[in-house]
Structure formats: structure tokens, C-alpha cells
Amino acid sequence: MPARPYHHGALRAALLEAAEQILERDGLDQLSLRAISRAVGVSHAAPAHHFGDLRGLLTVLATLGFRRFAISLEAAATSAGDPLRALGRAYVQFARTQPGLFLLMFHHKVLAGDDADFQQATAEAFATLSRVAAVSPLGTDTAVRGRGALASWCLVHGFCMLMLDGRLPSQPGLDLLLEELLA
Amino acid sequence: MPARPYHHGALRAALLEAAEQILERDGLDQLSLRAISRAVGVSHAAPAHHFGDLRGLLTVLATLGFRRFAISLEAAATSAGDPLRALGRAYVQFARTQPGLFLLMFHHKVLAGDDADFQQATAEAFATLSRVAAVSPLGTDTAVRGRGALASWCLVHGFCMLMLDGRLPSQPGLDLLLEELLA
DNA sequence: TGTACATCAGTGAACGCGCGTTCACTGATGTAC
DNA sequence: TGTACATCAGTGAACGCGCGTTCACTGATGTAC
Numbered sequence: 001m002p003a004r005p006y007h008h009g010a011l012r013a014a015l016l017e018a019a020e021q022i023l024e025r026d027g028l029d030q031l032s033l034r035a036i037s038r039a040v041g042v043s044h045a046a047p048a049h050h051f052g053d054l055r056g057l058l059t060v061l062a063t064l065g066f067r068r069f070a071i072s073l074e075a076a077a078t079s080a081g082d083p084l085r086a087l088g089r090a091y092v093q094f095a096r097t098q099p100g101l102f103l104l105m106f107h108h109k110v111l112a113g114d115d116a117d118f119q120q121a122t123a124e125a126f127a128t129l130s131r132v133a134a135v136s137p138l139g140t141d142t143a144v145r146g147r148g149a150l151a152s153w154c155l156v157h158g159f160c161m162l163m164l165d166g167r168l169p170s171q172p173g174l175d176l177l178l179e180e181l182l183a
Numbered sequence: 184m185p186a187r188p189y190h191h192g193a194l195r196a197a198l199l200e201a202a203e204q205i206l207e208r209d210g211l212d213q214l215s216l217r218a219i220s221r222a223v224g225v226s227h228a229a230p231a232h233h234f235g236d237l238r239g240l241l242t243v244l245a246t247l248g249f250r251r252f253a254i255s256l257e258a259a260a261t262s263a264g265d266p267l268r269a270l271g272r273a274y275v276q277f278a279r280t281q282p283g284l285f286l287l288m289f290h291h292k293v294l295a296g297d298d299a300d301f302q303q304a305t306a307e308a309f310a311t312l313s314r315v316a317a318v319s320p321l322g323t324d325t326a327v328r329g330r331g332a333l334a335s336w337c338l339v340h341g342f343c344m345l346m347l348d349g350r351l352p353s354q355p356g357l358d359l360l361l362e363e364l365l366a
Numbered sequence: 367t368g369t370a371c372a373t374c375a376g377t378g379a380a381c382g383c384g385c386g387t388t389c390a391c392t393g394a395t396g397t398a399c
Numbered sequence: 400t401g402t403a404c405a406t407c408a409g410t411g412a413a414c415g416c417g418c419g420t421t422c423a424c425t426g427a428t429g430t431a432c
Contacts, residue, residue, distance in 0.1 A: 007393080007394060007395080007407090007408055007409070008408080008409080011408080011409085027292060029212075029292075032384075032385060032386085033385080033386070033387095034384070034385065034386080035384090035385095042409070042410090043409055043410050043411065044385095044386085044411095045386095045387080045388085045389095045409075045410070045411080046408075046409050046410080048386095048387085049407080049408055049409075050408090053386075053387090054386080106344070106345075106348050106350075107348070108348050108349050108350075109210060109212075113349070150359060151338060153341070153345070154337075154338050154339070154341035154342040154345060155334060155337050155338045155341055156337070156341065157341035157344060157345055158336070158337035158338060158339065158340035158341025158342070158343075158344065159337040159341070160341075161289070161340060161341065161344050162289075162336070162337060162340055165289050165290070165291050166291050166296070167289075167291075168333075176333060190374090190375055190376070190426080190427060190428080191375080191376080194375080194376085215417075215418060215419085216418080216419070216420095217417070217418065217419080218417090218418095225376070225377090226376055226377050226378065227378095227418095227419085228376075228377070228378080228419095228420080228421085228422095229375075229376050229377080231419095231420085232374080232375055232376075233375090236419080236420090237419080
């Protein structure tokens with residue numbers, strides 16, 4: 001086996017991993033096909049075989065993000081204690097530990113929103129949200145059931161966005177959140 | 184007076200206006216010094232005299248945005264009826280009618296956050312928010328007074344962000360919001 | 367009132383950069399027979 | 400078991416694009432005297 005085989009073997013996964021690293025380290029505006037290829041050590045024309053273009057790669061990345069998001073939320077929802085609070089904590093935790101990915105996931109402009117896998121992954125995540133948060137099932141919207149669910153979602157999502165924009169205090173912020181979720 | 188005088192006269196204002204138009208029409212990623220200069224019909228090196236670099240221009244633009252934001256919020260806060268609800272409506276209204284500017288204002292990465300004017304303008308806007316929203320003055324944080332204020336802010340901000348990302352239904356969304364603000 | 371001069375605002379050409387895409391190619395793999 | 404061939408995955412050079420910055424310049428304005 002030569003030191004560097006012509007075929008990578010798992011280039012697709014390697015590209016996604018590198019893309020996520022760049023996303024967290026440098027942000028979305030620094031994420032390019034060339035930068036990703038460079039990080040993996042491959043020709044910058046290679047990603048086209050796996051993702052088509054940059055939008056395709058970003059969409060796959062966001063899809064994987066939503067899958068992981070859904071798993072985290074589901075785990076929180078079935079944990080002991082108040083499931084709504086646990087859900088909120090998990091939501092914020094996800095945004096805090098992988099802000100680049102989180103922001104990408106909610107940046108529809110750069111994503112292929114009509115992608116089937118992407119849509120399914122987002123629906124999966126939001127299903128947990130609306131199921132757990134709809135403690136007062138008053139409405140029957142397709143997107144979100146009930147005002148309580150929407151309000152909870154907005155509250156926790158707004159918290160994440162303000163936090164990631166540096167508009168909230170650093171450490172006591174999470175402590176505060178727990179209190180608000182009481183309401 | 185010649186058809187096109189050498190000196191523009193009000194280039195600074197014209198550049199800002201053009202920048203805002205591009206921001207709303209094409210988004211932040213299309214906003215460049217060259218695009219702005221092109222729109223005004225001026226050399227692309229000209230903006231440097233007024234703003235230094237792109238970051239400087241964006242910061243001024245965001246500062247003006249926060250000033251207008253503060254005025255809208257203040258007007259809502261002093262209107263008849265429930266001030267907290269009016270404030271929420273004004274917040275969403277601002278984000279809805281000028282999404283590009285709103286997103287720029289909450290995109291610290293591209294702004295000079297340490298700019299004095301910018302900081303003052305944001306503080307001005309947030310002051311109205313915390314004053315009105317702090318119906319239950321339990322805390323004494325520097326940024327936001329009380330849990331109620333923070334919760335209201337997160338709620339309405341999250342609503343805006345989800346709305347601008349196309350994650351909420353189109354028209355009935357605003358109607359729903361009014362109900363949630365009851366809580 | 368007039369003149370000299372400093373300063374300011376805008377020009378336009380040039381530079382280098384990183385990007386996405388294209389294209390003919392080559393190495394490797396798998397499959398049909 | 401072996402051979403031919405199609406397909407796939409990655410290469411590397413080339414192209415054109417838009418960008419920010421720099422620089423010597425020029426037109427216009429204002430100020431000192």
C-alpha cells in the first residue's frame with residue numbers, strides 16, 4: 001500500500017469533517033470548496049464528485065447537524081425531570097458547543113431548502129420540539145402545535161441567537177435561562 | 184453647474200443609502216465597497232475617504248439602524264394600550280420590513296463592536312427594551328434588568344429570527360405572536 | 367478684493383488574492399464474459 | 400482464472416470573476432494673509 005493512494009477511500013466523510021472544523025474555527029464566510037479540499041489534502045475539484053457544488057455540501061452538513069440535533073433533543077425529552085426544561089437546556093447546549101453548525105442550520109439562504117433529506121432531518125428535530133413543548137395543545141398548525149410550543153421555541157431560539165451574537169453575559173446566562181423556563 | 188460635478192456633495196449619505204438598498208435586495212454577502220460605489224456611480228476607491236473600509240461602513244449602517252430601531256421602540260413604548268405588547272409588535276415590524284438591516288445589526292462578526300457610536304446606539308435601543316419589559320424588577324444586571332425583560336427579549340427576538348429564516352407560517356404568524364405576548 | 371497654498375474628495379489604473387467551474391487526463395475499481 | 404472494458408474518483412492546469420487595497424493624480428474647496 002503506497003503512502004498516499006490515488007483514491008481516498010472515505011473522501012466524502014473526510015470532506016464533511018474538515019468542513020465542520022473550518023465552520024467552527026473560521027466561520028461560514030471562510031468555508032469554501034478550496035479551503036475544505038486544502039484541509040483534506042486533495043484536489044479542489046474533487047468535492048464536485050460527491051456534493052456537486054458548495055451549496056450541496058453545506059446542505060449535507062446542515063442535514064447531519066439536524067440529525068444530531070434531533071438526537072440530542074430526543075434524549076433530553078425522555079430524560080428524568082421536567083422534559084420542557086431539559087429540552088431547552090439541550091437546545092442551548094447544542095448551539096453553544098457547535099455555534100458554526102447551528103448558525104448554518106438556520107441560514108436557509110445558503111442551503112438547498114428543497115432537499116428531501118434536509119427537510120426530513122429538520123422535520124425530525126422539530127417534531128420532538130412540538131411534541132414535548134405542546135403542553136397546551138390549543139392549535140393544530142402543521143408547523144407547530146399550540147402557542148405554548150411556539151412561544152417556547154422562540155424563547156429558546158432567541159436566547160441562542162443573542163448568546164451567539166455576544167449580547168448576553170457569558171456564564172450566568174445559562175443559569176438565568178433555567179429560571180425563565182419556569183414561566 | 185456641470186452635469187456631473189467632481190465632488191459629489193453628499194457622497195457619504197448616498198453611499199449609505201445605496202448600501203442599505205443592496206443589503207435589502209441582495210443580502211449581506213453581496214454587499215461590497217465596489218457594489219456600493221457602482222450603485223452610486225462613483226469610483227470604488229472613493230468610500231475609503233468616508234468609512235475607511237467595509238467594516239467601517241457596515242458599522243455606521245448598523246448604528247443608524249439601531250438609532251431607527253430605538254426610535255420605533257420608544258414610540259411603541261409610549262403608545263396607548265399595553266406597552267409590552269406594542270414593543271413586541273414594533274420589534275417584529277422592524278425586522279419584517281427591513282430584514283437585511285436587522286440581520287446586519289445582529290451580526291457582530293462583520294461589525295466593529297468597539298465603536299463608540301455603535302455601542303451607544305445599541306444601548307439606546309436596549310434601554311427602552313429593558314425599561315418597558317422589566318415589569319418584574321427582580322434582577323439588577325447591567326445588560327438587562329430582570330428575568331421578565333430577558334424572557335420577553337428572547338421570545339420576540341427568536342420569533343424574528345425564525346420568521347426571517349422562513350421557519351414560520353407567513354401571514355398568521357404575526358397574529359399568533361400577539362397571543363403569546365399575553366403570557 | 368485678490369492671491370497663494372494647504373487640504374479635502376474623487377479618479378482610474380494596477381496589483382494580488384481566493385474563489386467556482388471546466389476540461390482533458392489518469393489511476394483504480396468493479397463487472398461481464 | 401483471466402481478460403477486456405466501463406465506470407468511478409481524483410488530478411492539475413487554465414479561465415474568468417469580483418473583491419479590497421494601494422498609489423500617483425487631479426479637480427475643487429476653503430483659509431490665511
